[in-house]
Amino acid sequence: xxxxxxxxxxxxxxxxxxxxxxxxxxxxxxxxxxxxxxxxxxxxxxxxxxxxxxxxxxxxxxxxxxxxxxxxxxxxxxxxxxxxxxxxxxxxxxxxxxxxxxxxxxxxxxxxxxxxxxxxxxxxxxxxxxxxxxxxxxxxxxxxxxxxxxxxxxxxxxxxxxxxxxxxxxxxxxxxxxxxxxxxxxxxxxxxxxxxxxxxxxxxxxxxxxxxxxxxxxxxxxxxxxxxxxxxxxxxxxxxxxxxxxxxxxxxxxxxxxxxxxxxxxxxxxxxxxxxxxxxxxxxxxxxxxxxxxxxxxxxxxxxxxxxx
Amino acid sequence: xxxxxxxxxxxxxxxxxxxxxxxxxxxxxxxxxxxxxxxxxxxxxxxxxxxxxxxxxxxxxxxxxxxxxxxxxxxxxxxxxxxxxxxxxxxxxxxxxxxxxxxxxxxxxxxxxxxxxxxxxxxxxxxxxxxxxxxxxxxxxxxxxxxxxxxxxxxxxxxxxxxxxxxxxxxxxxxxxxxxxxxxxxxxxxxxxxxxxxxxxxxxxxxxxxxxxxxxxxxxxxxxxx
Numbered sequence: 426x427x428x429x430x431x432x433x434x435x436x437x438x439x440x441x442x443x444x445x446x447x448x449x450x451x452x453x454x455x456x457x458x459x460x461x462x463x464x465x466x467x468x469x470x471x472x473x474x475x476x477x478x479x480x481x482x483x484x485x486x487x488x489x490x491x492x493x494x495x496x497x498x499x500x501x502x503x504x505x506x507x508x509x510x511x512x513x514x515x516x517x518x519x520x521x522x523x524x525x526x527x528x529x530x531x532x533x534x535x536x537x538x539x540x541x542x543x544x545x546x547x548x549x550x551x552x553x554x555x556x557x558x559x560x561x562x563x564x565x566x567x568x569x570x571x572x573x574x575x576x577x578x579x580x581x582x583x584x585x586x587x588x589x590x591x592x593x594x595x596x597x598x599x600x601x602x603x604x605x606x607x608x609x610x611x612x613x614x615x616x617x618x619x620x621x622x623x624x625x626x627x628x629x630x631x632x633x634x635x636x637x638x639x640x641x642x643x644x645x646x647x648x649x650x651x652x653x654x655x656x657x658x659x660x661x662x663x664x665x666x667x668x669x670x671x672x673x674x675x676x677x678x679x680x681x682x683x684x685x686x687x688x689x690x691x692x693x694x695x696x697x698x699x700x701x702x703x704x705x706x707x708x709x710x711x712x713x714x715x716x717x718x719x720x721x722x723x724x725x726x727x728x729x730x731x732x733x734x
Numbered sequence: 735x736x737x738x739x740x741x742x743x744x745x746x747x748x749x750x751x752x753x754x755x756x757x758x759x760x761x762x763x764x765x766x767x768x769x770x771x772x773x774x775x776x777x778x779x780x781x782x783x784x785x786x787x788x789x790x791x792x793x794x795x796x797x798x799x800x801x802x803x804x805x806x807x808x809x810x811x812x813x814x815x816x817x818x819x820x821x822x823x824x825x826x827x828x829x830x831x832x833x834x835x836x837x838x839x840x841x842x843x844x845x846x847x848x849x850x851x852x853x854x855x856x857x858x859x860x861x862x863x864x865x866x867x868x869x870x871x872x873x874x875x876x877x878x879x880x881x882x883x884x885x886x887x888x889x890x891x892x893x894x895x896x897x898x899x900x901x902x903x904x905x906x907x908x909x910x911x912x913x914x915x916x917x918x919x920x921x922x923x924x925x926x927x928x929x930x931x932x933x934x935x936x937x938x939x940x941x942x943x944x945x946x947x948x949x950x951x952x953x954x955x956x957x958x959x960x
Contacts, residue, residue, distance in 0.1 A: 447793045447802070448778070449947040450877040450939075549941050559881045561941045612751035612759050656764060657878055657885070659793025659800030661757040682793055683878030691754030694805075716810055719755035723805050 426490040427540075427575040433485035433527070435638075438544050438563035439678075440476040443552035447659065447682040454554035454562060455678050457638060457701035458535050460726065461499030464596055465539030467733045468496035468516040470581050475543030476553035478569070480536040482704065484527025485569055489519045493577060494541035494584035498592070499600070500533025500702060514597050516541075518588040533600070533702040541580035541587070557638065558679060596733040599698070599726070605712040606696040608665065609719045613655060613687035616667070621649045625689065626711055630673065634705045638679040640666075641700060647671030650687060657683045663692035663700075675700065695722040748821070750814050756805050758813050760821075763797040766887060766915070770797045771875050775952030776824040777817070786816040794876045794951045796885070830952040834871055837919065837934050838960045839910050841867075845933035852895045852912060852929055866893045867931065868957040872917065874949050882921035882939030882947035886955055889917045901927035908934045910957065917957075921947075932957075 439462065442455025456462035456479055466475050478485070484502045489495075496516045497504045504511040504527050506519055513536075519525065527536070546553050546563055555563025564573055591597075610622065630645035648671045659682065660666075666674045666686035675692055676684070677700075692700055693714065703709060714722075749761040760777065762770050777799055778792045788807025793800040803813050841864045842849040853860045872886035889912060897913045902925065905911070909920045911928035920926055921938035938948045949955060 445791045446881075446946065447791055448877060448951050449881060450879060450883050451881040451941075451946065550946060559939075559941070609752060609754050612753055612761070656766065656796040656798070657876065658759065658795035658798040659753075659757075661754045661800070661802065663754055681879055683795060683876065688753070693754065694756060716752050716755055720805050720809070723755055727806055 426577060427525075428488045428490055429485060429569055429571055429573040429575065430488060430524075431486040431526075432569040432571050432573070433480055434483040435481035436485045436569040437479050437555040437557070438476050438546050438553055439479040439555060440474055440553045442554050442678065443550050443556065443562065446550055450682050451550065451559060452556060452680055452682050453662070453678060454552070454556040456537065457678050458499050458537065458600075458698040460599060460698040460730065461535070461537045462539075463730050464514070464592055464733050465496045465498040465537040466543075467730070468498070468514070468587070468590055468592065469494050469539045469541040470584075470587050471539060471541060471543050472581070475539065475578075476546065476563075477544065478538040480527065480538060482530055482534060484536060486524065486526040487575070489521055489523045489525065491521050491577065492584070493519050494580065494587055495519055495525070496539050498537050498539075500536040501531040502533075502536045503528035503531055504536070514592040516587045516590040518585060534704045535701055540577050541584045542578035545576045545578045556679065590734060593733055595729045599729055600702055602699060605710040606700055607693045607714040607719060607722060608690040608711050609693060609716055610690040610713055611688070613689070616650045616653075616687040617689060618649060622713070624648060625673070626713055629708045629710055631708045632703045632705045633672075636705060638677055640677055640680060641675040641703070643673045643675065645672070648673060648689060654685045655687050657685045660684050660688065661691055663694065663697050665689045665691065677701070693719040693722055695719075695726040746821075750817060752810055753800060755810065756803060758801045758803070758810065758817060760799040760801065760817060761797065766796045766875065768873060768888065771873065771887075772829045772952070773824065774799050775830065777820050778951065780820040780824050781817070784820065786813065788813070796875050830954065832953060834954040834956050835948060836956055836958050837910070837936055839868070839932040839934045839957045841910075841932040841959055846910070846931040848895070848912075848929035849931045852893055852931060855895055856892055858892065863893050863931065864959055866890050867912075867917065868959050870956070872955045874951055874953045874955060875916075876951055877947065877949065880921055880924060880939075881941075882949065884918055884938075884947075884949040884955070886917045887915060889915045891915065895929045897927040898929065901925050905930065906933065908936070908938075910934055
């Protein structure tokens with residue numbers, strides 16, 4: 426069990442998401458950087474579905490009340506155990522009474538803390554993911570608060586033997602890539618001219634302060650589009666909506682399940698983790714890829730995950 | 735590039751397009767009409783009943799269906815072929831005939847602050863608006879915006895009303911509302927721009943229920959004045 430002394434800026438329980446209910450208006454939620462979540466679980470020997478803490482920018486202060494094996498992946502937020510540096514991307518054994526905290530943000534936006542056995546909050550509709558807007562999942566449908574006790578499940582296998590395990594090199598460097606984010610164009614391609622496409626793929630965009638788990642709002646060159654709206658329709662994570670003001674909105678894990686803005690394209694799944702690690706003010710570029718390339722990159726990401734330990 | 739093309743509805747030959755590499759969107763058309771929407775739901779039910787490896791779930795829209803899948807288990811072309819097979823196997827006669835859900839509604843007064851606006855706009859009495867709104871059996875065209883928020887149609891033209899210019903920051907949970915030719919119920923307190931004509935005490939969303947929303951895509955609904 427962990428005790429929460431300080432909650433951090435935005436810390437939530439997340440797993441792989443709530444699947445099967447989008448038709449009812451219930452979004453998937455889940456980790457914004459699913460790659461890092463799965464790496465953290467792999468390090469501590471959890472199943473893929475196990476719930477972790479998603480930690481945003483400024484992390485919590487937790488006290489371990491039992492022996493446990495933990496791992497922190499994703500953003501570099503200078504984790505410490507009892508004041509000593511806790512290396513990221515590594516499984517570490519923590520004794521009862523130990524204090525885990527995050528001293529400073531060095532890189533990235535979201536870190537993931539997995540514990541062997543997983544965080545055990547009551548599943549809602551098959552998932553422990555926190556849906557803040559609907560107020561379900563995780564800890565009573567809300568972010569972590571000081572005073573919260575976090576229950577841990579039974580670890581799979583012997584935790585001591587896993588201490589010191591690290592991520593394979595390819596997994597370790599996966600997020601550290603400044604290449605443009607890949608986008609599959611469409612389905613509302615007819616709302617945009619060829620010139621508009623060129624502008625989007627030729628420009629730098631920055632993350633706006635108003636971004637959150639629902640969407641990354643981008644600021645940059647306006648994407649010209651024709652007037653009119655689409656009838657509300659389903660969406661997907663990574664979908665890039667373009668309202669009349671021409672500033673793109675990239676939908677993320679807590680997106681509304683349907684939308685009425687035309688969708689310019691979708692950031693590919695394999696690049697959503699890098700997008701999720703961008704802080705407000707940070708910049709990115711995009712490149713168009715074919716569906717085949719998008720799928721190939723997805724399969725490659727899955728391969729990196731399978732061989733992560 | 736300033737005008738919208740004329741709306742297209744081709745129920746027999748919808749467009750199938752990628753929505754990223756893990757979803758397919760089936761576009762039947764660009765208008766809100768019952769025949770198109772029934773076809774969306776018929777396809778959705780067929781896909782659920784005849785799942786392809788890698789199929790995860792679907793999201794119905796007014797005239798579209800998004801099919802979500804796991805790319806490791808299926809290629810886009812596999813999902814397209816499977817969806818096309820579904821299209822040849824469905825009929826709008828397969829519409830949901832499950833029991834009509836009744837929504838007991840207190841109309842007007844403090845529960846329906848926009849009822850008089852809707853009445854005046856349409857040169858009706860409030861009583862007439864209530865009667866007209868509560869007579870039809872509505873279809874759930876789709877759910878979205880929030881868990882359990884159903885877009886219902888078709889609202890009789892005589893009581894149609896535009897959205898508020900400035901949305902309210904707080905619409906009480908259970909508010910029965912109108913926007914254009916649609917009607918719906920706000921499941922939880924939220925901001926909202928629809929015209930509020932009544933309130934229901936029925937719970938539209940409860941995550942602890944096996945069936946977490948009262949209303950489902952393609953289902954039927956009637957409002958009952960109390």
